[in-house]
Amino acid sequence: MPIGTIIAQDNKDVISFEIGDFRVSTLSEKMPNGNPNILLGASENALQKYLPDGTFPMSVNSFLVRTPDKNVLIDAGLGRNLVANLQSLKVAPEQIHIILLTHMHGDHIGGLLRDGKVVFANADLYLSQAEYEHWIKSENKQALNVLAAYKDKLKFFVAEELGSKKSNLFTGFRGIAAYGHTPGHTAYLIESAGSRLLIWGDVAHVMAIQMPLPNVAVTYDSNAEQAIASRKKILDYVAKNKIPVGGMHIIFPAIGDIKAAQKGYEFKPFCECLGM
Numbered sequence: 001m002p003i004g005t006i007i008a009q010d011n012k013d014v015i016s017f018e019i020g021d022f023r024v025s026t027l028s029e030k031m032p033n034g035n036p037n038i039l040l041g042a043s044e045n046a047l048q049k050y051l052p053d054g055t056f057p058m059s060v061n062s063f064l065v066r067t068p069d070k071n072v073l074i075d076a077g078l079g080r081n082l083v084a085n086l087q088s089l090k091v092a093p094e095q096i097h098i099i100l101l102t103h104m105h106g107d108h109i110g111g112l113l114r115d116g117k118v119v120f121a122n123a124d125l126y127l128s129q130a131e132y133e134h135w136i137k138s139e140n141k142q143a144l145n146v147l148a149a150y151k152d153k154l155k156f157f158v159a160e161e162l163g164s165k166k167s168n169l170f171t172g173f174r175g176i177a178a179y180g181h182t183p184g185h186t187a188y189l190i191e192s193a194g195s196r197l198l199i200w201g202d203v204a205h206v207m208a209i210q211m212p213l214p215n216v217a218v219t220y221d222s223n224a225e226q227a228i229a230s231r232k233k234i235l236d237y238v239a240k241n242k243i244p245v246g247g248m249h250i251i252f253p254a255i256g257d258i259k260a261a262q263k264g265y266e267f268k269p270f271c272e273c274l275g276m
């Protein structure tokens, strides 16, 4: 089966693709359109050219990766539809073995607790050492509550550079340093039977403008300059190595290919399956 073959579109928020022997599902939580005032470094001309409506479609996604022996959830979104989205794949929260966090902003950890209790009782929670160190010293209640509730389940790792061959996680998964959006922001490179996919977290928030202009940052990058450098490095790498990407704020189906373009880069979704 060619990479990215659709296995099933379970509903308008959930779609599953084949990546080698893994099944990767986008679990989408719809959001209202976004406001360009979150953008840093976009000229008036650029805004008019790339966001002519003065707005952009917004989505919050998590991804489920089903390997032959594990269910791995990457991020937990806002948590509004996460469990229902999993249920549409007949996966119960107790059947999640591993959760990988790209970072600890509220739209990525929202589904981890319900009424202060752990939602994924049988899962280990992985995050980069750098990300943990940032939040454990913060005063952010939501992040601290998650770290406290999952205390006995936390697994830390040192995120790697792109191109590194050693696995810092487990077979088929690597945590890649994509620092800047947060101090320990991590992308996950998945590999099965020669097929690869980079789930890149928040490497981009507004594809329509940050693909042609990767120097545009967002106000909630903790270090915009570092976030820009990470974005450019990753875009260059995935375009050269033909590695498809999945993103937490790319609109449905949120997975596709990146190509170098005349100006910056271009994203081509795996399917035109929006609004089905």
Ligand SMILES: [Zn+2]
Pocket (backbone or CB within 6 Å): 105, 107, 108, 202, 248, 249
């Ligand atoms: Zn986010």
